[in-house]
Amino acid sequence: MRKGQYRFVAGFLFVPVALYLIFVIWPYIQTFGYSLTDWKGQSQTFGFVGLDNYRKLFQDDVFVKAIWHNILFLVFIPVVTILLALFFAFMLNAGGRGRAGGVQGVAGAKFYKILYFFPQVLSLAILAVLFNAVYRSDGGGLLNGFLIKLGLVDADRPVEWLNEPNMVLWALLLVVVWHGVGFYLVLFSAAMQSIPRDIYEAALIDGASRNQSFFRITLPLLWDSVQTAWVYLGIVAMDMFVLVSSMTQNMGAYGGGPDHHSDVMSTVMMRNFLYYGKSGYACAMGVVMLLLTLVLSVVTLRATRRERIEF
Amino acid sequence: MSAPIKESAPAPAGRPVTKVPVRPGDRRGEGVVLNVFSHGFLALWALLIVLPLLWLVLSSFKTDTQIGGSAFGWPENWTFDVFARAWDRGIGDYFLNTVIVLVFSVPLTMLFGSMAAYVLARYRFWGNRLLYYFFVAGAMFPVFLALVPLFFMVKRLDMLNTYQGLILVYIAYSMPFTVFFMHAFFRTLPTAVFEAAILDGASHTRTFFQVMLPMAKPGLISVGIFNTLGQWNQFILPTVLMQPQSGDDPERYLLTQGLIQLQQQQGYASDLPVLFAGVTIAMIPMLVVYLSFQRQVQAGLTSATLK
Numbered sequence: 290m291r292k293g294q295y296r297f298v299a300g301f302l303f304v305p306v307a308l309y310l311i312f313v314i315w316p317y318i319q320t321f322g323y324s325l326t327d328w329k330g331q332s333q334t335f336g337f338v339g340l341d342n343y344r345k346l347f348q349d350d351v352f353v354k355a356i357w358h359n360i361l362f363l364v365f366i367p368v369v370t371i372l373l374a375l376f377f378a379f380m381l382n383a384g385g386r387g388r389a390g391g392v393q394g395v396a397g398a399k400f401y402k403i404l405y406f407f408p409q410v411l412s413l414a415i416l417a418v419l420f421n422a423v424y425r426s427d428g429g430g431l432l433n434g435f436l437i438k439l440g441l442v443d444a445d446r447p448v449e450w451l452n453e454p455n456m457v458l459w460a461l462l463l464v465v466v467w468h469g470v471g472f473y474l475v476l477f478s479a480a481m482q483s484i485p486r487d488i489y490e491a492a493l494i495d496g497a498s499r500n501q502s503f504f505r506i507t508l509p510l511l512w513d514s515v516q517t518a519w520v521y522l523g524i525v526a527m528d529m530f531v532l533v534s535s536m537t538q539n540m541g542a543y544g545g546g547p548d549h550h551s552d553v554m555s556t557v558m559m560r561n562f563l564y565y566g567k568s569g570y571a572c573a574m575g576v577v578m579l580l581l582t583l584v585l586s587v588v589t590l591r592a593t594r595r596e597r598i599e600f
Numbered sequence: 601m602s603a604p605i606k607e608s609a610p611a612p613a614g615r616p617v618t619k620v621p622v623r624p625g626d627r628r629g630e631g632v633v634l635n636v637f638s639h640g641f642l643a644l645w646a647l648l649i650v651l652p653l654l655w656l657v658l659s660s661f662k663t664d665t666q667i668g669g670s671a672f673g674w675p676e677n678w679t680f681d682v683f684a685r686a687w688d689r690g691i692g693d694y695f696l697n698t699v700i701v702l703v704f705s706v707p708l709t710m711l712f713g714s715m716a717a718y719v720l721a722r723y724r725f726w727g728n729r730l731l732y733y734f735f736v737a738g739a740m741f742p743v744f745l746a747l748v749p750l751f752f753m754v755k756r757l758d759m760l761n762t763y764q765g766l767i768l769v770y771i772a773y774s775m776p777f778t779v780f781f782m783h784a785f786f787r788t789l790p791t792a793v794f795e796a797a798i799l800d801g802a803s804h805t806r807t808f809f810q811v812m813l814p815m816a817k818p819g820l821i822s823v824g825i826f827n828t829l830g831q832w833n834q835f836i837l838p839t840v841l842m843q844p845q846s847g848d849d850p851e852r853y854l855l856t857q858g859l860i861q862l863q864q865q866q867g868y869a870s871d872l873p874v875l876f877a878g879v880t881i882a883m884i885p886m887l888v889v890y891l892s893f894q895r896q897v898q899a900g901l902t903s904a905t906l907k
Contacts, residue, residue: 308772381638397642414855414856415856575745
């Protein structure tokens with residue numbers, strides 16, 4: 290390559306690489322170093338404490354509990370969201386009245402897609418305010434108000450959705466599902482439409498029912514998208530910071546209540562960092578979150594690996 | 601039974617048209633049942649999406665006592681006063697702050713991201729592969745991993761609670777995805793056009809800006825939408841980086857952060873209509889953007905996931 294070209298390449302790469310190094314890569318690397326210190330953040334002096342932070346971390350009941358909450362989200366958020374999204378995608382794409390090909394989109398499919406997808410463009414902050422109002426612990430809340438109308442809940446003793454230890458995680462999970470179903474529906478729907486029609490026609494001639502054609506043709510050919518969805522929802526489940534910190538009772542700061550029953554790793558970490566000022570300790574939590582995320586990705590990709598079907 | 605109806609004409613209710621000869625009643629019955637069933641579920645979920653949103657918007661026209669009383673009271677306070685109040689109570693400032701940040705961060709993200717992606721996709725040089733993976737690897741790590749040192753890095757640069765600080769951080773954190781997607785896009789562009797431009801004596805820089813970048817427009821739009829939504833809805837970075845640093849440091853909250861702030865204040869001041877009006881104001885631009893670019897938004901967000 291000529292010299293001028295080198296200069297051009299270097300010139301184009303300089304700013305992006307510099308920004309990326311300063312604000313992303315270097316902090317990532319520093320976290321590992323700081324996680325081995327007792328740094329408090331305010332002073333520039335800190336001592337090396339080896340793996341002490343990590344040892345403390347796994348004796349910290351709050352953090353261990355938080356890991357379990359993340360794991361619960363990790364299992365249920367993807368399962369519920371993907372099942373619902375697949376169900377609706379199937380209804381949209383094959384729920385129409387029977388015609389040639391056996392698969393026929395339902396009338397108004399486009400309208401449904403536009404509507405279902407909308408929550409995805411709203412910020413989680415908006416969702417937090419919305420669902421705080423929905424989950425209000427008196428008759429003024431949409432959910433309680435509705436259940437009181439139906440006679441399922443006593444008007445004098447409405448359910449405190451976000452304050453019941455056994456309820457709060459499920460209440461948060463519902464918000465995530467509400468937010469995500471439309472997005473994955475559109476994703477699956479696009480994948481379904483890219484499946485050639487003649488495959489369905491062939492199946493129909495062979496006498497396959499709708500359900501058979503869904504489970505034997507559609508689902509196997511969608512597997513790649515399901516796998517992607519699983520990884521992305523897993524990342525959502527590992528985060529959960531916005532909803533937990535702004536919808537649940539504060540345990541000092543950044544939600545987590547009642548009595549740490551809704552704490553997740555991210556809220557515990559932020560509390561230790563910004564509220565207690567334990568920077569070194571918070572860094573150790575960040576490293577644990579990274580390791581769990583990596584384990585999650587590897588496990589998901591391994592567990593869902595199928596032979597790729599080309600069509 | 602096969603009435604001569606054109607392929608494209610909608611079949612009348614209860615009289616499905618079947619082209620493939622099957623035993624009568626068999627497939628038809630299945631179709632009708634499934635049709636009713638699916639419409640039922642689809643409509644139910646549609647209601648579950650619309651009702652809470654509509655209810656919240658309507659609630660901003662209620663009085664505070666009404667909101668606390670029953671969920672189903674019809675609003676009585678039909679004035680737009682509450683929106684003006686919400687705007688003055690901070691929503692206006694938060695809104696402007698968000699716009700100021702995004703006006704710079706999104707175009708600059710696209711510019712720097714495309715420049716890096718272009719060079720990596722179309723030029724051979726030592727370390728090319730390595731640099732590409734270096735960029736893409738960032739997408740795998742949770743932002744929480746970097747948060748603590750990032751805070752002190754921005755602090756050392758004296759950019760905490762400044763627009764420029766947040767803009768630079770947004771650009772940096774949007775790099776992995778932008779580079780990844782644009783890289784894939786630049787690879788698909790034909791080499792012939794590039795060679796023609798160079799033969800005509802255009803410089804590499806000029807070729808990029810006047811030939812290659814315009815050709816990459818569809819990719820730029822998808823990634824641009826993705827970045828705009830992502831940065832508009834970002835919460836954790838402003839929460840950490842945009843806190844007033846001293847008593848006389850003005851508040852520069854972004855919209856997401858400000859809404860949560862307002863919510864926490866309303867807990868004590870008990871002026872919920874203002875909070876709901878604030879949320880309504882925050883939803884409007886999203887609704888407008890979404891409805892006008894609905895196809896691109898869906899395509900942009902989902903293709904971003906698929907690639």
